[in-house]
Amino acid sequence: MNSNKTSAIIIGGGVIGCSIAFELQRAGISCTLIDKGALNREASTAAAGMLGAQVEIHHPGAFYELCQWSQQLYREWTADLQQVGGVSPQYIDEGILRAAFSEEDRLELESRLPWMHNAEWLTSAEMRAIEPGLSANILGGLHLQNDHQVHPVHLAQALQASLHKLGCAIREWTPVFSLIERGGRIEGVRTADGELYADQVILAAGAWASALTEPFGLKLPLFPVKGQCISLRTEAPVIRSTVFTQGCYVVPKLDGSMIVGATQEECGYDKRCHAAAIGSLHAAASRLLPELREAEFVGTWAGLRPGSRDGLPFLGHSAALPGLILAAGHYRNGILLAPATGRLVKQLVLGDKPQFELKPFAPDRTSEHNAAETVN
Ligand SMILES: Cc1cc2nc3c(=O)[nH]c(=O)nc-3n(C[C@H](O)[C@H](O)[C@H](O)COP(=O)(O)OP(=O)(O)OC[C@H]3O[C@@H](n4cnc5c(N)ncnc54)[C@H](O)[C@@H]3O)c2cc1C
Structure with missing residues (x-):
């Protein structure tokens, strides 16, 4: 051609x-x-x-x-x-820390190690040495150094x-x-x-x-899967890496804000945000990073992921x-x-x-x- x-x-x-x-x-x-x-x-x-x-x-x-x-x-x-x-897409080459709070989650994450190309298991203390803001209750987690981010x-x-x-x-x-x-x-x-x-x-x-x-x-x-997110801000940065656990992730951006996501809802093409979902995201993020309890609320939004069965x-x-x-x-x-x-x-x-x-x-x-x- x-x-x-x-x-x-x-x-x-x-x-x-x-x-x-x-x-x-x-x-x-x-x-x-x-x-x-x-x-x-x-x-x-x-x-x-x-x-x-x-x-x-x-x-x-x-x-x-x-x-x-x-x-x-x-x-x-x-x-x-x-x-x-x-225009810069704001590529940030900090990795992701995927934390486990339960024994079941820990076992599931560890089972991925044999086939993953770029992952290592860290103890709770090792995770917190990288991100001191993480909860002391985590059992450890995966360090995924190549999982970078953009805005x-x-x-x-x-x-x-x-x-x-x-x-x-x-x-x-x-x-x-x-x-x-x-x-x-x-x-x-x-x-x-x-x-x-x-x-x-x-x-x-x-x-x-x-x-x-x-x-x-x-x-x-192919169908829409709604994801609601919130954005938070703290006086000083709480994390450099993205932190992720069952039920939520927190992604720090260059402007000092953090995106906390996200719900997964099959409810058609409805993009409304709901107070209960926003509260749950904040609670999950605060469990992972206790300093976020006092964070400033910046905003909320929702989008429709194109899901397939x-x-x-x-x-x-x-x-x-x-x-x-x-x-x-x-x-x-x-x-x-x-x-x-x-x-x-x-x-x-x-x-x-x-x-x-x-x-x-x-x-x-x-x-x-x-x-x-x-x-x-
Ligand atoms: C809350 C949330 C968090 C996410 N986080 C991540 C993440 O961290 N990393 C990641 O990789 N992905 C993430 N995703 C998924 C990612 O956003 C989507 O997979 C991606 O945006 C899909 O891109 P798209 O261009 O296919 O769809 P869309 O961005 O939805 O674009 C489709 C476009 O098609 C147009 N369109 C539809 N029908 C017609 C028509 N008949 N005529 C003309 N135009 C039409 C629409 O107006 C729309 O602009 C997230 C999604 C959500 C909702």
């Missing part, structure tokens, strides 16, 4: 759609990035920004390897974004500034109502502003993606929708997986062999006839 002549439409301007547009524009493919609202106003700026390739994954396999690879791309990717767009709002600004610099066409407040099929291929989209066509259509619409594939018979088990994203071509590339369902790890997703989609658009085996993430893996097998 001659990339100079290729054009692409990307549906969805969250971190996934923006990272795909960034890779394609850099490869000489002119993109139109379309969002039903403003760019990056959904899950991608509700996130905490952990690059948790260790902390988030509970067993080895293709997904763990994909997360590892994306984590390795991150430093250079964010440096490229800063160079192109002039999702600054990452979004960096992506948007880079896309402007690279000449990407951006259409905000333009809902895509349907995909357009011509001659057995998806070749365009029907929007509030009329029809648009391109050589390649890419669906990166997060928790909303399934609404566009269902009319063509591809029912993706098997926890894996939908990445690649679908037999049900020739011509379409899917990149949705990144659930709890879309910030982490943005650089890998952008790179893999670029390879598919260019007709190159993807650098990573995409079979485990195939969009058709959960189609009606094999759904039972996948869900069980």
Whole structure:
């Protein structure tokens, strides 16, 4: 395929759609990035920004390897974004301490050590030597030195500034109502502003993606999982690393605030925040870092993670929708997986062999006839 002549439409301007547009524009493919609202106003700026390739994954396999690879791309990717767009995504290379309060949690965490690439077990005293603010009641935990972080709002600004610099066409407040099929291929989209066509259509619409594939018979088990967060501030910094335990994490940001997250609720497209959830997050964070009892409350928000039943994203071509590339369902790890997703989609658009085996993430893996097998 001659990339100079290729054009692409990307549906969805969250971190996934923006990272795909960034890779394609850099490869000489002119993109139109379309969002039903403003760019990056959904899950991608509700996130905490952990690059948790260790902390988030509970067993080895293709997904763990994909997360590892994306984590390795991150430093250079964010440096490229800063160079192109002039905005820093606030990459912080402090790791994560995953603390255990119960014997059961301790055993579960220790069982991950044999297959994890970058993890060590620390005693309670060793954990507290790194982060003295941690509760004396922790039994120890995992030190995950490579699980760094970014600030999702600054990452979004960096992506948007880079896309402007690279000449990407951006259409905000333009809902895509349907995909357009011509001659057995998806070749365009029907929007509030009329029809648009391109050589390649890419669906990166997060928790909303399934609404566009269902009319063509591809029912993706993709659904919103609400996460409520709070932000706190203390007079002096309490931690440098991200600290994480069952039920909550605390991610310190460069402006002195800390993001405490997050609930996991399957309640449709409702993004309201609730006092009880906010209180529980504060209680859990204070149990882990007792100084947070007296912290200043800065704010609260909620976002909708694009969840899938098997926890894996939908990445690649679908037999049900020739011509379409899917990149949705990144659930709890879309910030982490943005650089890998952008790179893999670029390879598919260019007709190159993807650098990573995409079979485990195939969009058709959960189609009606094999759904039972996948869900069980
Ligand atoms: C509370 C919380 C904490 C999180 N913490 C982390 C973390 O620490 N680390 C991490 O890696 N991940 C984290 N995540 C997950 C991460 O935020 C998501 O996986 C990621 O943002 C998904 O990106 P996306 O671009 O697919 O979706 P979104 O950001 O939701 O973007 C999808 C976009 O598609 C648009 N769209 C939808 N339908 C249409 C349509 N028909 N026409 C046009 N546009 C459309 C939407 O308007 C939206 O802008 C967290 C998520 C939440 C909610």
